[in-house]
Amino acid sequence: MRHLVVLALALLLGIPEATAQQGATAGPTLAAVRARGVLSCGISTGDPGWSAPDRTGQWQGVDTDICRAVAAAVLGDASKVAWQHLTGQNRFPSLTGGQVDMLTRTTTWTFLRDTSLGMNFTAPYFHDGQGFLVKASAGLRAARELAGASICFVSASTHELNLTDWMRREKLAFTPVIFADKDEARRAYEANRCDSYTGDASQLAAVRAGFTNPAEHVLLPDRISKEPYAPAVRQGDDQWFDIVRFVVYGLIEAEELGITRAEAERLAGVSESPAVQRLLGRTGDLGPSLGLDRAFMLNAIKAVGNYGDIYDRHLGKDSAVRLPRGLNELWTRGGLMIAPPMR
Numbered sequence: 001m002r003h004l005v006v007l008a009l010a011l012l013l014g015i016p017e018a019t020a021q022q023g024a025t026a027g028p029t030l031a032a033v034r035a036r037g038v039l040s041c042g043i044s045t046g047d048p049g050w051s052a053p054d055r056t057g058q059w060q061g062v063d064t065d066i067c068r069a070v071a072a073a074v075l076g077d078a079s080k081v082a083w084q085h086l087t088g089q090n091r092f093p094s095l096t097g098g099q100v101d102m103l104t105r106t107t108t109w110t111f112l113r114d115t116s117l118g119m120n121f122t123a124p125y126f127h128d129g130q131g132f133l134v135k136a137s138a139g140l141r142a143a144r145e146l147a148g149a150s151i152c153f154v155s156a157s158t159h160e161l162n163l164t165d166w167m168r169r170e171k172l173a174f175t176p177v178i179f180a181d182k183d184e185a186r187r188a189y190e191a192n193r194c195d196s197y198t199g200d201a202s203q204l205a206a207v208r209a210g211f212t213n214p215a216e217h218v219l220l221p222d223r224i225s226k227e228p229y230a231p232a233v234r235q236g237d238d239q240w241f242d243i244v245r246f247v248v249y250g251l252i253e254a255e256e257l258g259i260t261r262a263e264a265e266r267l268a269g270v271s272e273s274p275a276v277q278r279l280l281g282r283t284g285d286l287g288p289s290l291g292l293d294r295a296f297m298l299n300a301i302k303a304v305g306n307y308g309d310i311y312d313r314h315l316g317k318d319s320a321v322r323l324p325r326g327l328n329e330l331w332t333r334g335g336l337m338i339a340p341p342m343r
Ligand SMILES: N[C@@H](CCC(=O)N[C@@H](CS)C(=O)NCC(=O)O)C(=O)O
Pocket: 043, 044, 045, 046, 047, 086, 087, 088, 105, 106, 107, 108, 154, 156, 157, 158, 159, 181, 182, 198, 199, 200, 203, 227
């Protein structure tokens, strides 16, 4: 009888019966993470709002919380993460060489990174753009006024090509001042060795918030590029790709459905919303279809909250950065954050 119900359901949903009937078996990355008991996650060497140590030495930020969510979903414990601190230079070889299971390090999804480095980018979790930080005393209002300026930035990032393209398009000259280390670049800007510091606007906003006197610095309104951040995984393991992808989408869906960290457990028990019941594993087979427990998203949300909770804590209203949601609002509020139907 159960077999017939499954078959009917599978036909109705257009899913091959075998898939609907059994949970998926563990692919190589899932099996390795389970055997190790720890998720190896590539983050930065220290980037406020994204991955930086707090007063107690715990690494905190949007990137670290995405890793914690995956650990909670896969291992049932958000603390089972080994942090690998990666620079712009070594982040991609560390992923493709197998030192990390996922790379969540303010990393922009670009065509060539995706197609030629042996990586796949999962779901975008932040939409940024390259901006410019300048001294308020310079009185600049727009990036075009940087004609002839010296501009500090970090190498092995998307910044150099964006800047060169933009300056060429605008027919402006500039002097690049390039650093391998982000702290050196910031110090050079502070010491007036360059007129501007360019980078992803969210990072510049966080750097500005950390200055002794933030009011002495202005983040110009121009954004000269698009920088969609997405966690990357190695090519060749579709199941792991789907796991990371759907944990990110699950956090976005949780915000849309109003499932907060504080309320997740209670809603799992009492909510009568079919979408909430499915996401939290009370009905359906979302988790098993990925080789995971039914409660995978409940565990992730209990650990780090929904996407909006994560944003507010590290970049938004509950943080020092106070970055408006902008493009990172839910699609229902005019932003770009949208999860596919979780069914
Ligand atoms: N999104 C850009 C830039 C990301 C990036 O590496 N930003 C630098 C500073 S602008 C950073 O945060 N570095 C942290 C570190 O060096 O650990 C990319 O993917 O290339």
